[in-house]
Amino acid sequence: MNWMFWKKKTTRVDCRGLSCPQPVIAVKDALEAGNRLLEVVVDNEAAKDTITRFAEDRNCTVSGLKAENGCWTLTVKAGRVCCQKQVGPENYSCASAASTASAGSGGSSGLVYVISSASMGQGSDDLGWALLQTYVQTIHKITPLPEKILLYNEGVKLVAEESGALKALEQLQEQGVDVLACGTCLNFYELTAALRVGRITDMYEIMSTVNNAAKVVSPS
Secondary structure, three states: OOHHHOEEEEEEEEOOOOOOOHHHHHHHHHHHOOEEEEEEEEOOHHHHHHHHHHHHHOOOEEEEEEOOOOOEEEEEEOOHHHHHOOOOHHHOOOOOHHHHHOHHHHHOOOEEEEEOOOOOOOOOHHHHHHHHHHHHHHHHHOOOOOOEEEEOHHHHHHHOOOOHHHHHHHHHHHOOOEEEEEHHHHHHOOOHHHOOOOEEEOHHHHHHHHHHOOEEEOOO
16 A cells, blocks of 8 residues: 555544453554554553554554553554555564564574463472472573563463562573563453563464464473
8 A cells, every 4th residue: 555645634543441462453453454643542551562562563653641540542653664564463573672682592592482370280289389480490401592481371470479480580581581471361360560570462472472483382
């Protein structure tokens, strides 16, 4: 689509009440429909951050403010390069600046670790939690380092509770490993404010990461 004919009016995209990955998909659809200026309303910080990364990756400018009712209003303005190309979900990568810059350590292996539980194996929960902490503490000793570690369901507790796993994840992040925690899961367990390491992600990025991974490893 020729960028000169894109719509110049402000288009409102109300994402309140939408669960991930619907907010970022709504913004993508609005941009691809030819709208150059969007007013996007979201009601959670995870959606705000994901939309901001998504738009900036496409050379859009994003500004926003938090309203009194707990919602964020983002202004997304499409640049010329953003308007010239349409990017599908399969091409979306929201790697953080830190992980992109440190590809030499863990950022380019294509290896993804997926942790979806607060326990390793079946049986005693206490034993399973202890084993899982040891598992995470051992990751840095294995070559190559993972490019990303995805945490969802009870796995997000690893980034919010004092433990050996938390310290190990902090160390891995310093080595260039991108640690991602499911925003919906953090909200469900009321742990969003307790996030200690990594960044919040959504199902859109989780599925894209797993789909594009060279290898996926998960503790059983």
